[in-house]
Amino acid sequence: MRAPLTLATLALSLSLAACGKRQAPVVAPPPTTGETGTGTTTNNDDVGLVELPGSQAAMVAAAGSDTIYFGTDKSDISADAQATLRAQAKWLVANPNVRASVEGHADERGTREYNQALGERRAQAAKLFLMAQGVPETRLLTISWGKERPVATGSDESAWAQNRRAVTVVVR
Numbered sequence: 001m002r003a004p005l006t007l008a009t010l011a012l013s014l015s016l017a018a019c020g021k022r023q024a025p026v027v028a029p030p031p032t033t034g035e036t037g038t039g040t041t042t043n044n045d046d047v048g049l050v051e052l053p054g055s056q057a058a059m060v061a062a063a064g065s066d067t068i069y070f071g072t073d074k075s076d077i078s079a080d081a082q083a084t085l086r087a088q089a090k091w092l093v094a095n096p097n098v099r100a101s102v103e104g105h106a107d108e109r110g111t112r113e114y115n116q117a118l119g120e121r122r123a124q125a126a127k128l129f130l131m132a133q134g135v136p137e138t139r140l141l142t143i144s145w146g147k148e149r150p151v152a153t154g155s156d157e158s159a160w161a162q163n164r165r166a167v168t169v170v171v172r
Helices: 007-020 056-063 079-094 112-132 157-163
Strands: 033-035 041-043 067-069 099-105 140-146 165-171
Touching: 056 079, 056 165, 067 079, 079 112, 099 112, 112 140, 112 165
Parallel strands: 099 140
Antiparallel strands: 033 041, 067 165, 099 165
16 A cells, blocks of 8 residues: 655655756856957957968968979979979068978888988978078978878879878978
8 A cells, every 4th residue: 555645755756856857057158259469359260260370281372282292213303393392482481480391201112211311312302492492491401201101001103102202391
C-alpha cells in the first residue's frame, strides 16, 4: 500500500523536479571593440582579415608567389622564375624593414649530401638574383633543406617537380 502524499513530500518533489530543468543564465559577452594599433577601432570578427605590412602573405599577394622551381639537377633561374623573383625584389625594396630567408630544396633522388649542396646552389642563385634587383645582401639569408622538407610526397615526376624549388620566406 502507498503512503499518503504529504504537503512536505509534494513540495520536495516539485523543487527537485524544478532543479533538473533549471538553465544557466545567459550572460551578454563583453564588447568586442578595441584599439588595433593603427588608431582605428575594429571588432574581433575582423581578426585575421587584416594583412600586416611586411608579412609573408603581403609579399605573396604583391609578388604572386614565394616559390620558384628548377629543372632536374639544375640551379639556373628560368624566365618564369626570374619574373617571380623580380616581383619579390620589388616588394622587398619597398619594405626595407623586412629581411628574407631564401630556402633551397631538392627532390628525393640522390644522396643527402648531393641534395644539400644542390639546395644551397638554388638558394644562392635566387639570392644573387634578388641582390641584382636591388635587395641589399644584408637583408637576405640562405639555407638549404636538401630533400628534408618536401611539399609533395610521392616518387613520380609530378612530386619531384614540386620539390625542386627555392622559397623566399619573410623573417623579421
